[in-house]
Amino acid sequence: MERRSFFFGPxxxxxxxxxxxTHLQICSTFEVLTACLWRCRTIALNPNPEDEMRITCLVNARSKFNPPLPLGYYGNAVALPTAISTARDLCNKPLGHALELEMKAKSDVTEEYMRSVTDLLVIKGRPHFTTARTYIVSDVTCWRIN
Structure with a gap:
C-alpha cells in the first residue's frame, strides 16, 4: 500500500x-467524492468479487437530538454508519450504486439510532467494529459546535 494525495478542483x-x-443530484461534493473513491479503491484492490466492502463515514449527530444537546456540551456526538456492498457490485455497477448506499447509511443516523448505538456500547462493553475491507472517511470542514 502506498499513500497518495489527490486534489479535486471544480x-x-x-x-x-x-x-x-438524476435522483441523486442533491448529494454533496463530499458524498460524491467518497462514493467515487470507495468504488475506485475497491477496483484497485481487486478483491474477491464476493467480498463485502464497507464505507464508514463519520457523521456529526449533534443536530439529531430533540431536545437539542445543551449549549456548552462538548462531548462526542458522532456516529459511524457503514454502507456495505459486494466488491462485484461496487466494481460493475455505476457510481450511483455506491453513492446511494453511502447516502442511505448517513441518512439512517437519527436520535433513535444514536440511542441504540449508545445502548449497544454499554451492553456489549464497547465492541470494536470491523476494519477488514473498510474504507473510513470523515469530513470535518463543516462541523460546528453549537
Missing part, C-alpha cells in the same frame, strides 16, 4: 458529477 468534481444519476 473541473474534476464536474466531471465526476456527470456520472451521478
Amino acid at each position: 473541473t474534476q468534481i464536474i466531471a465526476i458529477r456527470r456520472f451521478v444519476p
Whole structure:
C-alpha cells in the first residue's frame, strides 16, 4: 500500500458529477467524492468479487437530538454508519450504486439510532467494529459546535 494525495478542483468534481444519476443530484461534493473513491479503491484492490466492502463515514449527530444537546456540551456526538456492498457490485455497477448506499447509511443516523448505538456500547462493553475491507472517511470542514 502506498499513500497518495489527490486534489479535486471544480473541473474534476464536474466531471465526476456527470456520472451521478438524476435522483441523486442533491448529494454533496463530499458524498460524491467518497462514493467515487470507495468504488475506485475497491477496483484497485481487486478483491474477491464476493467480498463485502464497507464505507464508514463519520457523521456529526449533534443536530439529531430533540431536545437539542445543551449549549456548552462538548462531548462526542458522532456516529459511524457503514454502507456495505459486494466488491462485484461496487466494481460493475455505476457510481450511483455506491453513492446511494453511502447516502442511505448517513441518512439512517437519527436520535433513535444514536440511542441504540449508545445502548449497544454499554451492553456489549464497547465492541470494536470491523476494519477488514473498510474504507473510513470523515469530513470535518463543516462541523460546528453549537
